[in-house]
Amino acid sequence: MSKRIAILTSGGDCAGLNAVMRAAVLRADSLGWEILGIENGTAGLLDDPPRYRILKPSDFDGSVMRRGGTILGTTNSRNPFSYPMPDGSKKDRSDELIATLKSLEVESLIGIGGDGSFDILNRLTKQGDIKFIGVPKTIDNDVSLTDMSVGFDTAVAVATEALDRLQPTAASHDRIMMLEVMGRDAGHIALHAGIAGGADVILIPEIPYKIENIAKKIESVKKGGRNFSLVIVSEAVKTPDGKKHQVVYHGGETRYGGIADYLCVKLAEHTSYEARATVLGHVQRGVDPGHTDRLLASAMGVKAVELIAEGKFGRMVAWQNRNIVDVAIEDAVKDCFTVNPKGMLVHTARSLGISFGD
Numbered sequence: 381m382s383k384r385i386a387i388l389t390s391g392g393d394c395a396g397l398n399a400v401m402r403a404a405v406l407r408a409d410s411l412g413w414e415i416l417g418i419e420n421g422t423a424g425l426l427d428d429p430p431r432y433r434i435l436k437p438s439d440f441d442g443s444v445m446r447r448g449g450t451i452l453g454t455t456n457s458r459n460p461f462s463y464p465m466p467d468g469s470k471k472d473r474s475d476e477l478i479a480t481l482k483s484l485e486v487e488s489l490i491g492i493g494g495d496g497s498f499d500i501l502n503r504l505t506k507q508g509d510i511k512f513i514g515v516p517k518t519i520d521n522d523v524s525l526t527d528m529s530v531g532f533d534t535a536v537a538v539a540t541e542a543l544d545r546l547q548p549t550a551a552s553h554d555r556i557m558m559l560e561v562m563g564r565d566a567g568h569i570a571l572h573a574g575i576a577g578g579a580d581v582i583l584i585p586e587i588p589y590k591i592e593n594i595a596k597k598i599e600s601v602k603k604g605g606r607n608f609s610l611v612i613v614s615e616a617v618k619t620p621d622g623k624k625h626q627v628v629y630h631g632g633e634t635r636y637g638g639i640a641d642y643l644c645v646k647l648a649e650h651t652s653y654e655a656r657a658t659v660l661g662h663v664q665r666g667v668d669p670g671h672t673d674r675l676l677a678s679a680m681g682v683k684a685v686e687l688i689a690e691g692k693f694g695r696m697v698a699w700q701n702r703n704i705v706d707v708a709i710e711d712a713v714k715d716c717f718t719v720n721p722k723g724m725l726v727h728t729a730r731s732l733g734i735s736f737g738d
């Protein structure tokens with residue numbers, strides 16, 4: 381039977397989104413199905429006229445699978461249940477959105493998103509009685525029940541490369557170089573890149589620290605004969621008195637940022653070093669996917685379509701123990717997957733002499 385499936389990307393972009401879409405389109409095409417791409421996440425369905433286009437295998441010829449970003453566009457600030465209106469008010473536009481989606485005569489929806497997007501998409505599709513499949517993507521890697529989300533591995537590669545580039549300049553100037561990375565409330569990027577990039581100190585939201593302990597580690601590195609230190613800090617790390625470093629943007633959207641600068645000032649007070657901050661920001665997202673993300677994206681895109689073929693819905697595709705499986709969306713969004721302070725990678729880091737400042 382011929383079907384029409386809708387697909388959208390939702391939330392912050394990351395590397396590998398185009399590769400997920402390519403895999404889903406190629407698999408759907410092999411079954412004789414059509415994929416309709418919705419533009420700008422759910423927001424595209426609230427535009428007048430709604431924004432969508434048919435995605436064909438030929439759309440993914442050439443470089444698209446290799447490119448960062450999303451050819452469909454996305455949004456992480458237009459929740460249809462609380463949609464920002466031009467007059468500054470918020471409006472529930474979920475019924476409007478569902479009516480538009482139904483008018484497109486799609487059989488089911490594949491949403492490529494993170495936990496926040498899944499929450500919204502799951503609510504919407506339940507309310508509209510629409511069949512839904514989720515594909516996890518986020519540089520933060522904070523989606524539960526999948527070992528990895530699309531985009532994480534490439535973001536870690538960028539952060540690791542940044543540490544590699546900070547090392548020679550740190551050594552040349554006898555400095556502490558502090559790298560602030562994204563990750564929202566999960567410290568996965570900092571932990572992975574910190575180990576891979578040879579950091580002396582890793583600061584993550586899951587492990588409370590003291591400035592004095594970081595200073596102690598840095599001075600001990602100096603005593604050991606090395607003239608510089610590398611510190612990686614996750615954006616959601618708080619000040620020792622529990623204050624979050626955040627910026628409030630126009631429209632009230634709050635984002636993390638600034639903890640590295642704060643810590644550099646403090647460390648210069650507590651050590652004999654100069655300290656400089658680098659905020660890596662969105663370069664962790666707007667990058668071409670590495671091979672691991674292309675592979676994960678391809679396997680997940682294929683599986684999403686196959687779940688629809690099997691008539692399994694309300695599921696999230698997941699990578700577990702070197703295999704693609706599916707789990708209930710409800711279970712996946714229950715908890716945010718954060719770093720386990722007693723887990724294997726924290727143990728590995730400590731065994732390498734890396735300090736968490738605790």
Ligand code: F6P
Nearest residue numbers: 392456519520562563564635636
């Ligand atoms: O969730 C992905 C993420 O990149 C976070 O790591 C970061 O805190 C946030 O999005 C930044 O959002 P924006 O693109 O709106 O600045």
